[in-house]
Amino acid sequence: MHSFTEENYLKTIYYLAARQEGEVTTNSLAEMTATKAASVSDMLRKLAEKQLIHYKKYQGVRLTEEGERLALKVIRRHRIWEVFLAEKLGFGWDEVHEMAEELEHIRSEDLVQKLDAFLGYPQFDPHGDPIPSPAGQMPTVEYTKLSEVTIGEEVQVMGVLEHSPEFLQHLDKTGLNLGCRVLVQDVNAFDKSVSVQINHEKTLFVSNEVARNLLVN
Amino acid sequence: MHSFTEENYLKTIYYLAARQEGEVTTNSLAEMTATKAASVSDMLRKLAEKQLIHYKKYQGVRLTEEGERLALKVIRRHRIWEVFLAEKLGFGWDEVHEMAEELEHIRSEDLVQKLDAFLGYPQFDPHGDPIPSPAGQMPTVEYTKLSEVTIGEEVQVMGVLEHSPEFLQHLDKTGLNLGCRVLVQDVNAFDKSVSVQINHEKTLFVSNEVARNLLVN
DNA sequence: AAAAATTTTTAGACTCGTCTAAATTTTTAT
DNA sequence: ATAAAAATTTAGACGAGTCTAAAAATTTTT
Numbered sequence: 001m002h003s004f005t006e007e008n009y010l011k012t013i014y015y016l017a018a019r020q021e022g023e024v025t026t027n028s029l030a031e032m033t034a035t036k037a038a039s040v041s042d043m044l045r046k047l048a049e050k051q052l053i054h055y056k057k058y059q060g061v062r063l064t065e066e067g068e069r070l071a072l073k074v075i076r077r078h079r080i081w082e083v084f085l086a087e088k089l090g091f092g093w094d095e096v097h098e099m100a101e102e103l104e105h106i107r108s109e110d111l112v113q114k115l116d117a118f119l120g121y122p123q124f125d126p127h128g129d130p131i132p133s134p135a136g137q138m139p140t141v142e143y144t145k146l147s148e149v150t151i152g153e154e155v156q157v158m159g160v161l162e163h164s165p166e167f168l169q170h171l172d173k174t175g176l177n178l179g180c181r182v183l184v185q186d187v188n189a190f191d192k193s194v195s196v197q198i199n200h201e202k203t204l205f206v207s208n209e210v211a212r213n214l215l216v217n
Numbered sequence: 218m219h220s221f222t223e224e225n226y227l228k229t230i231y232y233l234a235a236r237q238e239g240e241v242t243t244n245s246l247a248e249m250t251a252t253k254a255a256s257v258s259d260m261l262r263k264l265a266e267k268q269l270i271h272y273k274k275y276q277g278v279r280l281t282e283e284g285e286r287l288a289l290k291v292i293r294r295h296r297i298w299e300v301f302l303a304e305k306l307g308f309g310w311d312e313v314h315e316m317a318e319e320l321e322h323i324r325s326e327d328l329v330q331k332l333d334a335f336l337g338y339p340q341f342d343p344h345g346d347p348i349p350s351p352a353g354q355m356p357t358v359e360y361t362k363l364s365e366v367t368i369g370e371e372v373q374v375m376g377v378l379e380h381s382p383e384f385l386q387h388l389d390k391t392g393l394n395l396g397c398r399v400l401v402q403d404v405n406a407f408d409k410s411v412s413v414q415i416n417h418e419k420t421l422f423v424s425n426e427v428a429r430n431l432l433v434n
Numbered sequence: 435a436a437a438a439a440t441t442t443t444t445a446g447a448c449t450c451g452t453c454t455a456a457a458t459t460t461t462t463a464t
Numbered sequence: 465a466t467a468a469a470a471a472t473t474t475a476g477a478c479g480a481g482t483c484t485a486a487a488a489a490t491t492t493t494t
Contacts, residue, residue, distance in 0.1 A: 005480080026442055026443085027440095035481090035483090036484085037442065038442085038482085038483070038484080039481070039482050040442090041442065042443090042444095042481075045443090046480095046481095057442075057443070057489085058442055058443080058489055088335060089335055091327075091331065099325050102324075102325075103320075103323060106316065106319045107319075111306070114306040114307060114308065118305060220450080222450080242472090243471070243472055244470095244472080252452070253452080253453065254471075254473085255452085255453070255454075255455095255474085256453070257472090258473050258474080259473090260451080263451095274459085275459055275472055
């Protein structure tokens, strides 16, 4: 069995590897896990001993197959719990992450399996992130950032890149929810902000900052 | 905030105080928490410093008001999660305890409140144990042990004193489930075993050991 | 290509919760 | 009432995970 903390490191390494190009560094891990680089170094040595990561001193880190399997298990649990919290308990998509950070560490194969069934085998969490399969496969999705969509195209909001409550609450306020249709009317040449029409109704101005963090198809 | 471990000690002290007459001792805590007496001593000093227990060396231990409030909070979470696992996910009453031991430590007032609402504000957990109120009151129930019921009386199974999976599975096998009606037909003078009729159908012999652990009204 | 800056690792220490072994207090038995 | 037994606490240690400060390696700058 692996500790709480080890699971968090593996999960974080997975996220950083997926997000960044290049190696996952000690510093980036320290930042993500809100610890110090020294602590990360210690833990990397430990994870390497357990064969969960490939690690050469000063050279960054990569998950082994076993490490990735574990990371995806944790991510699967996290996202399934998020669906439960949002769909069954009525929490907002800006609230579910924090609770799921704790729930993801409850270790019972049976529990997550039954929960998955109870929820009807959801494919995506409340932020549009795909849920890894029980076998440990991360579904591939190819979405585009709203900031890349050309004028005149109509797309649908499928997910977010930024998961902070502040960002999600901002989307709630402006009505940019998952699944809503967005017609790109204009792109401002100066600041790259986007003028969009939502659900064939109201028109909205979306900053480039926001558009870069909205995933559409 | 209090640690996982502290919560477990408080909960255990509460249970032992309710179950036993007299003081809760270091040894009984050590047995219940599957640790050694020395570890318990250390923790008691710590809990006393935090004013969660009344503690004089060599003299046993009692929860303070604040300690009891916390213990009941944990027990409430535990039992609500048990209801969820049994009613919504379809786990047996012999399976829910272990998972609830982990879930009870998830700290979000909001979560337990919403879960409670989702479950329709249940009054009892799957073993018939009452669920403490949000304000931290343990409902009083006065049940009788089946072993105390006089011949000819018909009663209903309301709960269990023994919570081990083995005991619960035994009850499942013999059909002695929560809510079933039990008519006491005879009591064996020698071994105090009880002959009962269940739901006006089949007749069953129940050992005194089992009868002493079955709560009826 | 050497110096400076940055990143990473090591060394040593701390907290939490646990342990064993020894000391102390309380209880029980004679 | 005192000795023996049992329960409890203290002392000292350990592993996990963290920290700060210092050392070492790597990268960037000049």
